[in-house]
Amino acid sequence: MEEIPILKVGRCLLVSIQIDMHDRLAMALQDDLTRRLVETRARGVLIDISALDLVDSFIGRMLSNIAAMARVLDAHTVVVGMRPQVAITLVELGLTLTGIQTALDVDRGLALINRLIDAEGEDGAGGAQ
C-alpha cells in the first residue's frame, strides 16, 4: 500500500504529499502523523503540496484537520509550496484554509515555524493562534 513519508527535520516533521489523496490515505496520514508527533515531540508540521496541481475541498478539509490535531499536540502546521493555479481555484471555491499558516517554500516554512516556536517560548504559555 502506498504511504506518505514523514521526515523529521530539526524540531519539525516534514510531510511531502506527492500522490493523489483519497480517504484511506488521508486517514493513514492522520494516524501516522499524530503518532510521530507524540513519539518525536516535534513542535511543527510542514506540509509540502508543491506536487499537487489539484486541491479540492476534501484535501482542504484534511489539511485543516491535520492542523487542528497538531495544534492539540502543541505543534504548528505550515502548508508550503501551493501553486498559483491551486490558490486561485481554492479562492474561487471559497476555501481560504483559515487557521492554516502558509509559506512559499520549505525554507521559508521552516523559518516561519521556528519563529512561531521561539515566540511561544518567550511567552511562556502556548495558546491557540
Add this chain to the structure above:
Amino acid sequence: MVASHTSRLPALVDKHARKLLAAWLERQIDSGSLRSGQIKEDELKEQSQRFLGAFVGALKADQNDDISAANWGPARELLGDVSRSRAVQGFTPSETATFVFSLKEPLFTLLRDEVNGSAQQLGEEIWTVTKLIDKLGLYTTEIYQQSRDDIIRRQAHELLELSTPVVELWDKIVALPLIGTLDSERTQTVMENLLNHIVKSGAEIAIIDITGVPTVDTLVAQHLIKTVSAARLMGADCIISGIRPQIAQTIVHLGLQLDVVSKATMADAFALALKRTGQGVVRNAAKPT
C-alpha cells in the same frame, strides 16, 4: 421578380458606367464624405470605381438579388475593406453607409432616362435596385460594426495588459499598483500576475496600491479580498495602501470587512513591509550638500 424585366439593368449600368461614376462621386462629395478630411478625393474615386466594377460584374453574372451568393463575392469583399478602413479612420456609421446609399440616386436617374417602357417596368427595375442597394448598405453597416467591436475588444485587451504590472520594490517585497475599475476579468489577470510573480521572486509581502481605483464598492472589495486570500494561501502577506479619505468613508458606510492591514499611503505600507521582513533604510549621517 420577373427575370425578363430586370435584364436591362446590367447592360445599362455597364454602358453608362462612366456617367454613373461621375454622378455617384458628385453625390458622395455633396453628402460630405470628404468634409472630415479623412479621405482624399483620389482615394474615394478609386474605391468607387472598383466597387462599381465589382457591382457590374456581379449583376452580369447572375440576376439574383441575394448578395451572399458567390457572384457578389468581389463586391462584398470590396465593401468589407472600405467599411473596415472607414471604421478605423473614425467615420460615423451614416458616413460609411452613405458610400453605398448615395449610389441609389444616380442609378434611379439612369433607369428613369433609359427605361422607356411602361411605368410598371420602371417600377420593377427601381424596386430591384432598391433591394440590392439596401442589402449592400446593411452589409456595410454590419461590417463597420464588426470592425468597431474588434477595435474595442483589442483596446480592452491592451488596457488589461497595460494596467496590471507587478513591481519589485525591494528584496521580498512586491507592489501591485492598480489603476482603473476592478472587474472579475481584471481581478483574474491581476491575481494570476501577482501569484506568478510571488513564486518567481519569492516575495513575502505584496503591497496592493488602490490609489488609482476610482471607487470601492462591495464587488471591488470582494475581488480585493479574493486576491489577498490567494496570496495568503501562497504564503505571502498583503498590505493594501492608497486608501483615499472618500474610499475609507465608503468602506465603513458599506460595512465592508477587508480583514487585511491597510495603510493610507504606499510609503507607510512600504515602511511596514520593511519592518516585517526585518529590513530597513537608514539616512546617511553626513547629508550631502
